[in-house]
Amino acid sequence: MADVTNTFTEPEPSALLLLLGQESDAFSERGVDCPGDLPAPSDPGLVERAWAAKKALGDRAFILGHHYQRDEVIQFADVTGDSFKLAQQAAARPDSEFIIFCGVHFMAESADILTTDDQSVVLPDMAAGCSMADMAAADQVQAAWQTLEAAGVADVTIPVTYMNSTAAIKAFTGEHGGTICTSSNADKSLAWAFEQGEKVLFLPDQHLGRNTAVLQRGLSLDDCVVFDPHKPGGGLSREQLREAKMILWRGHCSVHGRFTEESVDEIRAKVPNVNVLVHPECTHEVVLKADYVGSTEYIIQTLNAAEPGSAWAIGTELNLVRRLARQHPDKEIMFLDRTGCCSTMNRIDLPHLVWALESLAADRVVNQIVVDAETQKWARVALDRMLALPGVGVRPAD
Ligand code: 13P
Ligand code: SF4
16 A cells, blocks of 8 residues: 555646636736726735625525635635536525525526526626637537538437536527536436437537547447537538437537646556546546546545545546545545646636625625526526436426
């Protein structure tokens, strides 16, 4: 057994990390978009102010924190979780006037869809988006569907859309007979979709789609094609569209896409008994080289159950890996790469949280996320299809 101390090594700082607003760099872009008086990050009273505002709001406010959030923010969360759990939790709080979502834009949109009209969902920094969700725009998806229609395959194709997508894409999915999925239920969603039709249009993460289809559904790589929205006809012939079973949208996560086969080889050479555990948003090649693959919740549970003294290299977002390393001092937990915060998740920092909480406590609703009624209607249909899948989740009340 390895001699284990709490050996988490911080990835080396790089110009890129600083540019992305990680840590407390004076030149970071953080906070520039805030439509009010954002407290200075150097204000020593920020933690106290956040607790005071949270106390003043009491049961009126419920704070949700995604696992990728900074520690300075997560300490104020009433519930922490992955995107699926947080969507369920938002739906389960009809008595909270304000849902403060410490996560990214698409998650807050889902919360707005699943909460009542009397509740306000607040995203402390409107610039907290998801680069993957931005890779599928509504007009691109409509155009892609027309391409499938022209190829004569649209009526046998079921859209399956990852939670990491805009409300508009979720609505498209609902309207076209499809379902939403998360990384913890993508297999069940695909199984359902193949009962409804012959093909799946998987949006927007090609890697989650491919990994699930090949490793869990038993399809071959040849059954998968990649639809590139920037090329005419998706860059595919009609023949290719007719033969494919999985039509994968050309989107990816810039954080998980950064792990390489070389990073797996390097860590194995350095730590011979290491277990490599990665998120299914990683490329298929990286997933094939890993020992374990699974969603954020799976990663957390696997480490909770791991033997003391075991060594783990984790391929997911850095804030979470750092926290897991701290929570498990009896295991050797390391990051599978050199860089890797989600820069947009990271935008929610203490100044933005304090600003949002204090504004709400003063009855000023700021940064409210509102999904229009028509989009809500169809997006809700798609979300409800996921929630109704066997073993996936309870259907929240209307
Ligand atoms: P989860 O569904 O595991 O919360 O993942 C969200 C995400 O953004 C992963 O990159
Ligand atoms: Fe989006 Fe990737 Fe960040 Fe998740 S980690 S929010 S998929 S950019």
